[in-house]
Amino acid sequence: MEEQKKIVLSVTGVQKTFGGLQALSNINLEIEEGKTHAIIGPNGAGKSTLLNVCVGRLAPDSGTVMFGDTVLTGKTPYEINQIGVARVFQTPEIFPALTLLQNVIIPALAKRDGEFRFNVFNSLSGEKELVAEAESVLEDLGLEDQMHDLSASMSRGDKRRLELAMCLIQHPKLLLLDEPTAGMARHDTNRTIEILKRIKSRGMTKVIIEHDMHVVFSLADHISVLAQGAIIADGTPDDVRGNPKVQEAYLGGAHL
Amino acid sequence: MSIQSTRKDLLIMAVFTLAVLTMPIWLDPIGAAYPDLLQKFAIFGIFAIGFNILFGLTGYLSFGHAVFLGVGSYSAVWSFKLLTMNVIPAVIAGTLIAGVFAVVIGFLCLRRSGIYFSILTLAFAQMSYNMAYSVLTPITNGETGLQLTQNDPRIFDAAAETTGLPITELFGMKLSGYPGFYFCAVLLIISFFISLRIFRSPFGLKLRAIKSNQVRMNYTGFNTRPYLLAAFVISGMYAGLAGSLMAVTDPLAGAERMQWTASGEVVLMTILGGVGTLIGPLLGAGLIKYFENIFSSYNEQVLHEIFSFLPDLFENIMVFVVNPFVGEGWHLTLGALFMVIVIFLPGGIMEGWTRLIGLFTKDRSKPDNNTPASAKAQTSEG
Amino acid sequence: MDAIVIQILNGLDKGGAYALIALGLTLAFGTLGIVNFAHGALFMMGAFCAVTVQKLLTISARVRDMSVTFFEAYKETPYLELWWGDTGTTIIEYSVPLSILIAIPVMALVGVVMERGLIRFFYKRTHAEQILVTFGLAIVIQEIIRHFFGANPIPQAIPEIVSGSANVGTMLGLSDTLVYPWWRLIYFCFATVVIGGVFAFLQYTTYGMVVRAGMADRDTVGLLGINIQRRFTIVFALAAVVAGLAGVMYTPVLPPDYHMGMDFLVLSFVVVVVGGMGSLPGAVAAGFLLGILQSFASMNEIKQFLPGIDQIIIYLVAVVIILVRPRGLMGRKGVMES
Numbered sequence: 019m020e021e022q023k024k025i026v027l028s029v030t031g032v033q034k035t036f037g038g039l040q041a042l043s044n045i046n047l048e049i050e051e052g053k054t055h056a057i058i059g060p061n062g063a064g065k066s067t068l069l070n071v072c073v074g075r076l077a078p079d080s081g082t083v084m085f086g087d088t089v090l091t092g093k094t095p096y097e098i099n100q101i102g103v104a105r106v107f108q109t110p111e112i113f114p115a116l117t118l119l120q121n122v123i124i125p126a127l128a129k130r131d132g133e134f135r136f137n138v139f140n141s142l143s144g145e146k147e148l149v150a151e152a153e154s155v156l157e158d159l160g161l162e163d164q165m166h167d168l169s170a171s172m173s174r175g176d177k178r179r180l181e182l183a184m185c186l187i188q189h190p191k192l193l194l195l196d197e198p199t200a201g202m203a204r205h206d207t208n209r210t211i212e213i214l215k216r217i218k219s220r221g222m223t224k225v226i227i228e229h230d231m232h233v234v235f236s237l238a239d240h241i242s243v244l245a246q247g248a249i250i251a252d253g254t255p256d257d258v259r260g261n262p263k264v265q266e267a268y269l270g271g272a273h274l
Numbered sequence: 275m276s277i278q279s280t281r282k283d284l285l286i287m288a289v290f291t292l293a294v295l296t297m298p299i300w301l302d303p304i305g306a307a308y309p310d311l312l313q314k315f316a317i318f319g320i321f322a323i324g325f326n327i328l329f330g331l332t333g334y335l336s337f338g339h340a341v342f343l344g345v346g347s348y349s350a351v352w353s354f355k356l357l358t359m360n361v362i363p364a365v366i367a368g369t370l371i372a373g374v375f376a377v378v379i380g381f382l383c384l385r386r387s388g389i390y391f392s393i394l395t396l397a398f399a400q401m402s403y404n405m406a407y408s409v410l411t412p413i414t415n416g417e418t419g420l421q422l423t424q425n426d427p428r429i430f431d432a433a434a435e436t437t438g439l440p441i442t443e444l445f446g447m448k449l450s451g452y453p454g455f456y457f458c459a460v461l462l463i464i465s466f467f468i469s470l471r472i473f474r475s476p477f478g479l480k481l482r483a484i485k486s487n488q489v490r491m492n493y494t495g496f497n498t499r500p501y502l503l504a505a506f507v508i509s510g511m512y513a514g515l516a517g518s519l520m521a522v523t524d525p526l527a528g529a530e531r532m533q534w535t536a537s538g539e540v541v542l543m544t545i546l547g548g549v550g551t552l553i554g555p556l557l558g559a560g561l562i563k564y565f566e567n568i569f570s571s572y573n574e575q576v577l578h579e580i581f582s583f584l585p586d587l588f589e590n591i592m593v594f595v596v597n598p599f600v601g602e603g604w605h606l607t608l609g610a611l612f613m614v615i616v617i618f619l620p621g622g623i624m625e626g627w628t629r630l631i632g633l634f635t636k637d638r639s640k641p642d643n644n645t646p647a648s649a650k651a652q653t654s655e656g
Numbered sequence: 657m658d659a660i661v662i663q664i665l666n667g668l669d670k671g672g673a674y675a676l677i678a679l680g681l682t683l684a685f686g687t688l689g690i691v692n693f694a695h696g697a698l699f700m701m702g703a704f705c706a707v708t709v710q711k712l713l714t715i716s717a718r719v720r721d722m723s724v725t726f727f728e729a730y731k732e733t734p735y736l737e738l739w740w741g742d743t744g745t746t747i748i749e750y751s752v753p754l755s756i757l758i759a760i761p762v763m764a765l766v767g768v769v770m771e772r773g774l775i776r777f778f779y780k781r782t783h784a785e786q787i788l789v790t791f792g793l794a795i796v797i798q799e800i801i802r803h804f805f806g807a808n809p810i811p812q813a814i815p816e817i818v819s820g821s822a823n824v825g826t827m828l829g830l831s832d833t834l835v836y837p838w839w840r841l842i843y844f845c846f847a848t849v850v851i852g853g854v855f856a857f858l859q860y861t862t863y864g865m866v867v868r869a870g871m872a873d874r875d876t877v878g879l880l881g882i883n884i885q886r887r888f889t890i891v892f893a894l895a896a897v898v899a900g901l902a903g904v905m906y907t908p909v910l911p912p913d914y915h916m917g918m919d920f921l922v923l924s925f926v927v928v929v930v931g932g933m934g935s936l937p938g939a940v941a942a943g944f945l946l947g948i949l950q951s952f953a954s955m956n957e958i959k960q961f962l963p964g965i966d967q968i969i970i971y972l973v974a975v976v977i978i979l980v981r982p983r984g985l986m987g988r989k990g991v992m993e994s
Contacts, residue, residue, distance in 0.1 A: 073493065094492070094497075095492040095493050096491075096492050096493070096494075096495050096496055096497050096498075099492075099493055099494060099495035100495045104493075105493055107493075111487060111489055111490040111493065112487065112490065113482075113483050113486035113487050113490060114486055114487070115482065115485065115486040116479075116482060116483060116486055120479060120482075120483075123476075123479065124479065124480065124483045124491075124494060125494045125495070127476050127479070127480065128494045128495035128496050129495070131476070132495075133495065133496060133497040133500075134496070134497050134500040134501065135476075135477075136477060136504055137475055137476045137477050138471055138472050138475045138477045138478070139471065139475065140475060140476070141280065141283075141471070141474045141475060142474055142475060142476055142479060143280065143474070144280075145476065184490075184494065188494075188495070333784070335784045335787065335788075337787075382975065382979060385979055386978055386979070386982060388783060389691055389783045389787070389933075390929070390978055390982060392784075392787060393925055393926065393929055393974070393978070394974075394975060394978055394979075396922060396925070397926060397971040397974050397975055398971070398975070400922055400968075400971050401967075401968040401971045401972065404964075404967035404968055404971075405964055405967060405968060407967075408963075408964045408967050409963045409964030409967070410964075534918075534922065535795075535918070538791060538795075541788065541791075542792075545788065598799070598800065598803045602802075602803075603799055603802075603803055605795055605798075605799045606795070606796060606799035606800065606803070608795065609792045609793070609794070609795025609796040609798075609799060610792070610796050611792075612788065612789075612791065612792030612795065613774075613789055613792035613793055613796065616785055616788045616789040616792060617774075617777065617789060620785060
């Protein structure tokens with residue numbers, strides 16, 4: 019079984035410095051298909067930087083990011099999305115001036131139309147399947163009641179779920195989540211965990227950056243620990259939990 | 275908005291068409307039903323509708339749209355001079371050449387956003403304006419403005435037998451007065467229809483999404499630049515069309531049409547009516563042209579007559595207060611109006627209308643169908 | 657060599673005006689985050705302070721003209737002359753420099769009223785809305801001025817002692833045919849002094865330090881418990897005064913009319929962008945640079961190759977700068993970049 023594993027995303031020798039600060043030093047990482055891979059680490063460890071390098075927001079100083087056989091480094095965010103990588107941001111990036119339904123239709127259009135399509139001649143009301151799909155995704159995440167409200171008026175937790183819906187409708191091959199539960203109330207967090215578990219059963223590969231250990235250990239198949247820009251531990255949740263290096267660097271010796 | 279029925283749009287179009295074509299009738303009571311002004315309503319309506327496709331949908335504030343207006347006018351006049359007095363080639367030339375300009379200017383300006391975009395468009399407008407006055411005099415005829423003369427070639431027209439200057443025509447029909455208005459009106463209706471289609475299309479939704487959050491758009495897999503360029507070119511072509519219609523109704527073109535204050539005027543029209551709404555910009559254009567017409571015609575004499583029912587002292591005070599705002603001072607009224615709208619009613623008349631409706635319909639506690647929600651969506655785009 | 661020097665000199669006074677206006681624009685933008693399209697109107701108001709002072713000083717009475725002896729002739733003679741004779745004449749002659757004293761408090765007041773009455777409500781609104789509302793204000797100011805002063809340019813006299821030309825050539829040890837009007841030389845020096853004053857104010861006073869800190873990081877300064885509101889008002893008033901002074905002193909060079917504000921505004925915005933949004937030294941450098949560039953572009957030798965270049969050179973430079981280096985000559989990375 020071990021030999022069958024397929025790598026979706028591989029990060030090789032990625033380096034990134036800001037000014038004199040080494041944000042990432044020689045990162046090597048492999049994400050297996052269908053797995054939920056958590057990246058944890060103390061504040062300033064370089065987690066978000068790593069994610070930004072993966073989606074083309076930052077260019078690494080050296081090293082490459084490969085998605086299957088495609089090189090992601092140097093590609094623009096929209097190209098990377100079209101290849102099949104979707105991202106949920108730490109602070110929800112949605113379209114506040116649009117309704118929830120419209121918010122979800124947009125990424126569905128991106129999936130269907132590609133980077134650019136000048137479709138002015140057909141009316142949106144004619145796009146029946148698209149609308150139906152958007153409605154079902156919203157329903158899936160329990161947002162169907164607010165479907166026609168402006169997304170600006172939603173609670174923060176709901177905005178994050180909306181953003182998740184916007185990613186899910188694209189059926190990405192890889193979903194990157196930057197602290198999907200940060201700032202959420204407990205029951206909202208649990209709800210998000212439920213949703214993420216459900217997606218997992220569909221076989222979508224996920225990378226999660228998270229502070230909340232409860233979330234990490236309920237979802238992750240594999241954990242990489244980042245500290246001061248380097249990976250100090252890598253393995254199954256049990257491996258990482260028992261790793262003294264992690265406990266020292268990250269948890270300050272406290273038990274998980 | 276996504277479940278807008280086609281029937282509702284058909285109704286909108288029908289009502290709109292009827293309203294535009296009957297303008298000479300229902301504008302009569304307010305003294306606005308004469309061809310000159312009606313033509314202006316239609317022409318500036320087209321200009322504002324087009325500007326709204328860029329500013330209203332994408333949020334990119336161009337301060338140089340008058341360039342395309344000017345280019346449209348010059349092209350149309352040249353078509354009259356070289357080809358024929360038939361307006362069809364003139365209108366097509368004006369629209370297309372303005373479109374070409376829009377491609378070039380848009381391609382450069384859209385590399386930046388926000389205030390940089392505004393300043394870039396402003397810089398291009400000023401360059402065009404200055405050049406029209408200086409180097410390009412062979413094409414623009416400088417300060418005099420481009421005019422028709424009797425010995426223009428007009429290769430497609432039969433040899434001129436008349437003594438006066440030729441008049442613009444549509445296959446033999448002279449386009450001055452009411453026929454001129456109806457020609458503009460038909461183009462206005464077509465322009466409005468296209469704008470309606472854009473608003474309802476996936477393309478239009480994507481433009482609004484760009485306005486709302488461009489970062490998200492990129493991470494959602496859209497290359498936003500071609501979308502913006504398409505919107506810019508479409509709105510530039512609308513301006514070119516409006517410019518060529520100006521030449522159709524009065525066949526001369528001057529550089530002052532490209533001045534940045536002219537660009538400012540269309541911004542004001544759009545904002546006054548309601549940015550990002552379908553008919554707002556049209557209302558704004560109509561109102562401004564109407565009041566410009568009225569206010570400019572007043573002078574101190576007329577004011578004294580108006581306030582003559584007051585005691586002398588109050589009459590004089592009123593005249594003193596009002597006088598700066600009328601006649602030559604119409605621009606003062608315009609500027610003040612501009613400020614009032616931006617400060618108190620950024621959504622323009624359409625927002626005011628929605629608020630007013632809100633005041634009268636008491637039970638708005640729960641938006642239970644999608645009408646209030648979409649109304650909300652409309653106003654918040656301002 | 658002479659030709660080059662004279663073009664540089666020609667560019668200096670205009671460049672000085674650009675620099676002064678751009679300085680105020682940058683101050684308002686850097687500290688307050690306001691894109692002020694009414695800043696050109698402030699420049700114009702300064703110029704019309706000078707016009708008003710001149711008008712006030714020359715309020716005249718009709719008196720018998722004694723030089724005409726054949727019949728009873730009358731002439732308008734300013735009261736000042738009637739009362740104080742030659743002293744009065746001298747005061748009138750110096751109306752432009754005197755206007756400076758009036759313009760400082762007037763423009764400061766205008767600045768405070770504008771900031772308190774309008775601008776402060778727009779700190780939290782979008783740049784587009786700021787542009788629009790100040791654009792409206794600029795039109796209003798311009799039209800009010802036109803209503804009261806008419807549409808024609810109003811020439812301003814300068815003191816006779818500086819009405820000639822300075823023999824710059826001999827001063828610099830070049831040919832003695834190189835002459836340059838005294839007043840424009842004075843304008844350049846004046847601009848330099850005002851710019852120096854503003855920089856000294858920002859560098860050496862506590863107020864100035866807060867302002868500079870505010871330009872670097874507005875949010876933090878607000879958190880320090882410093883009354884940022886009052887500082888904002890003062891910065892805006894300072895910007896208004898600087899623009900006003902630039903206007904007062906420019907009146908002998910260019911007779912003021914109601915649309916000079918708009919003309920200079922567009923150019924000054926271009927200057928600010930070229931210098932780098934939010935960079936004070938950038939604004940000053942770009943102001944002088946573009947002034948000089950413009951004067952070179954208007955040389956006949958250059959116009960022969962590139963007809964019309966003098967009309968568009970500044971905009972062309974701006975377009976290239978924005979496209980190639982959006983942060984401008986000296987702007988900090990990240991300011992307003994998208």
